[in-house]
Amino acid sequence: MSKPTESELEILKVLWKEGASTVRLVNDSLNEVREIGYTTTLKIMQIMAQKGLVTRDESSRTHIYNAAVQEEDIKDALLDKLLDSAFSGSASQLVMQALGRGNTSKEELRKIKMLINKLEGGKS
Amino acid sequence: MSKPTESELEILKVLWKEGASTVRLVNDSLNEVREIGYTTTLKIMQIMAQKGLVTRDESSRTHIYNAAVQEEDIKDALLDKLLDSAFSGSASQLVMQALGRGNTSKEELRKIKMLINKLEGGKS
């Protein structure tokens, strides 16, 4: 499975959040963040359809696109890439660095600790 | 500070690990992972020197390069980018996903938990 480029990821994020959408809707959404031409968005989504990153419903004139890859899977892949390219594959090293930046709320820390406890086998 | 490209990161990793090195040494190291021509490595390192990502000692004919950026800083930046581009800026979401993959050892989990406790203010 080919990993999405930066632009493709932007579009996937919209589709994951909004669900199946037209190019117009995706482009409007992107333009809330940065300026990007309509045909640019169209082109990228066409490429994505070719790559299999999105599906395309052509039954009406205005095509409808949807994500064809799972958000979790892509995040996993991106995580893998970062782990591999920068953290020598060590997830804990990455986690430590992510948490060590101080901008994680207590509530989030609590949730993470609960997950760890679960991973450790139920014991606190 | 400009973020390194993929190739530049490969080279930084070598320099971080091996310390100051010649192009030859870096290229040899890279070739243990993938095939890449000597002049390709040279060119990228020259560009990196221009960008300030590495220093270059030209006192002898064979130049000696060293990383000019801190490993921690670059990892932080990469983490930021991934957080922003895929995890809506939520560190805990990224951590959860990283840990949820199951390939983290008990020892590492323990260390992470200790870090969390420290972040929470010393209480368990």
Added chain:
DNA sequence: AACATTCTACGAAATTCTTCGTAAGTAAAT
């Protein structure tokens, strides 16, 4: 000294990704 090896510098080709202009078709509006 002649030859081979190693190094840097330079430039440019190749690749990948992003961007958009233009054309052509379809629908909507006046």
Added chain:
DNA sequence: ATTTACTTACGAAGAATTTCGTAGAATGTT
């Protein structure tokens, strides 16, 4: 019906990155 607006398709320009060939200088070998 004519004009206006919207949509897709296509191609190609632009930008960033990667790749390497070639030349020339320095060093090492025989």
